[in-house]
Every structure is written in C-alpha cells, then in structure tokens.
Amino acid sequence: MEIIDQPVDTTERPLATDGNRILAYLIDVLITIGVSFVPVVGWIAGAVYFVTRDGLPFLNGQSVGKRAMNIRAVTTEGASLSNNWGPVLIRNIVLFIPVFPLIELIVMLTNPNKQRLGDQWARTKVVVEPAA
Numbered sequence: 001m002e003i004i005d006q007p008v009d010t011t012e013r014p015l016a017t018d019g020n021r022i023l024a025y026l027i028d029v030l031i032t033i034g035v036s037f038v039p040v041v042g043w044i045a046g047a048v049y050f051v052t053r054d055g056l057p058f059l060n061g062q063s064v065g066k067r068a069m070n071i072r073a074v075t076t077e078g079a080s081l082s083n084n085w086g087p088v089l090i091r092n093i094v095l096f097i098p099v100f101p102l103i104e105l106i107v108m109l110t111n112p113n114k115q116r117l118g119d120q121w122a123r124t125k126v127v128v129e130p131a132a
Contacts, residue, residue: 013078013127015114016071021126022105027065028053050095054081055088062129072129073119081124090122 016024028050036046049056053063054073061082062072073081073091081088094117095101104116111120119125 013130016069016126016128018109018114020069020071020128021108021114024063024065024069024071027068028063031064047096051092052085052088054092055083055085057082066126066129070129071126073124073126076123076125078127087122087124091118091124094118094121 032046032050034046035049036043038045053059054066055061056063059067059082061080061084066072075081075084075087095104104118108114108116108119113125115125
C-alpha cells in the first residue's frame, strides 16, 4: 500500500540506538498487556494496538513507546508511517510468531543498519526524532 501524500524527510536522521528501540518495545508491550485486561474486548484492542502502533494517525505515526524514547519508524526514504498500513502491518505482524521477537532482537543487534527482519521486509528504519 502506498500513501501518495506522505511528506518525505529529506534530511538524514541518525538511526535509533538498540537500547532506545528495546525500551520503546517494552513500553509498547506493557501497554498491550495492560489493555488486554479490559473485559471482553481488551485482548483484541491490545493486539490491534500492537500491530498498528507505528501507523496510528492520532499518535502521528509514532507508538507510545517510541514517543517516550524520542524515536520514530519511517520508510527507508524517510516518509512517516502514519496511515501507511502496508509497511506497518508487515513490520509488526511478525512479532506474533512464537520466539520470533528473540530472532528479531538478534538480527537487529547484528545488522549494521540496525534493522530487524520486519524492518527489512517492510523497507523501514527507526530514527531519532528531531527535537521539537
């Protein structure tokens, strides 16, 4: 899925550190777990948040964890993932496969571009958010 009107950031931003990415992920996992305790629809809402968190327009294409760590997932060209559902779903759905998060962590830590498999398949990267 291609979003035509997405602004592209032509400045080269530094890649997010491994530590910031891991902390952002853990924050998002805690939110997902917390939401899943809501009766009846909690586990569905938690799963939907976890898969779509980088593309949610009301969060400006930044998950809560990434916002807390001042990082952002973007396309390799620098475009925001807000409402860009193709790459968002590709990069996040793989995390529901058992033991895959561990594999993703190992790949991210050993990849020179700090990309996990989901990033490589979706053609995304995680960069430091410019100061406001």
